[in-house]
Amino acid sequence: MRPLKIYQVDAFTDKPFSGNPAAICVLDSRGDADWMQMVAQEMNLSETAFLYKEADGYNLRWFTPTVEEELCGHATLASAHILWQEGYINKDQAVKFYTRSGLLTAAKRDGWIELNFPQEQDTEIMAPKNLLQALGIEAKYIGKNRLDYIVEVESEMMVRAIEPNLALLATVSARGVIVTSVSDDKEFDFVSRFFAPRDGILEDPVTGSAHCCLGPYWMQRLGKSELMAYQASKRGGIVKVQVTGDRVLLGGRAVTLFKGDLLV
Structure with missing residues (x-):
């Protein structure tokens, strides 16, 4: 070879x-x-x-x-x-x-790489067993798409402060869990973190595919189709998001x- x-x-x-x-x-x-x-x-x-x-x-x-x-x-x-x-x-x-x-x-596109991905819209659900216990938070909203759970919390501070029980979170049947809130920083529209211990990823630093759900989710709540996102992991990263038809440009x-x- x-x-x-x-x-x-x-x-x-x-x-x-x-x-x-x-x-x-x-x-x-x-x-x-x-x-x-x-x-x-x-x-x-x-x-x-x-x-x-x-x-x-x-x-x-x-x-x-x-x-x-x-x-x-x-x-x-x-x-x-x-x-x-x-x-x-x-x-x-x-x-x-x-x-x-x-x-x-x-x-x-203008010095950025733009990906054309499918939307991954969620549907509101009741919290599955162990989800909120594993995250150690109260949720404003819980949804599920074909890949992940999405959990909205009250503030960016809550997003940043989460220290999940990853062993317990791995018992939740999904690729991963997105936790999100509006951003405190005017440079960004929303922030998020992403955990996928079931797939061998404790916390993913910046998850492009999660924004296929986050884009349409925050478009509906903020009334805008072009958004700037920050994933608030230890490494951190910036994602431009544009929702267009049934696609999301990242x-x-x-x-x-x-x-x-x-x-x-």
Whole structure:
């Protein structure tokens, strides 16, 4: 097996050591899923993306250290960044990604990378067993989409102060849990955090796919379709969100930390 190129990128940030790190592995052809899962476990990041040329775009798959994911924003943004930066495609060319969540695209817009993702609208529900106990909070609202729970709380201070019982949260049947509130900072419309211990991610630093739910959620409550979001993890990151039809445009920046050869 000849060496494969692998990169590590910080996504949804323009500064190293912030945002959400993802590993990007560029394959010659379709890879073996068990091998990809082992590589993702070795990289030990929230997501490792694997892509190879397919038709007029790239096939793209995402793996946490423990499972293959249905949808991931930051590793998609990081993948587009690498394809442009490393000359796999022309810098002014939009990228098509063929994924488990259908066709996703990436393009450059005013110095940002813009992803075109499906909406993941939630439906209001009663709290499932262990959810609020695990989060240790009172909720203003609880909803569920096909992937995650969304929990609105009273203030940004509450979002930032949450210290969930992650073992208990892992018993809640969902990919993850979004906790959100309006922002205290006038630069941003809302803030959030994202926990996915069931999928091997204790707290995800910046979760693009969560904003496929957060975008339409806050559009309905704030009365605006273009929003600026901050994910208030320890690393932190900024996401531009625009809701258009049944899609959500997610804007972010990215920084490459290193690149190398995968030898096995």
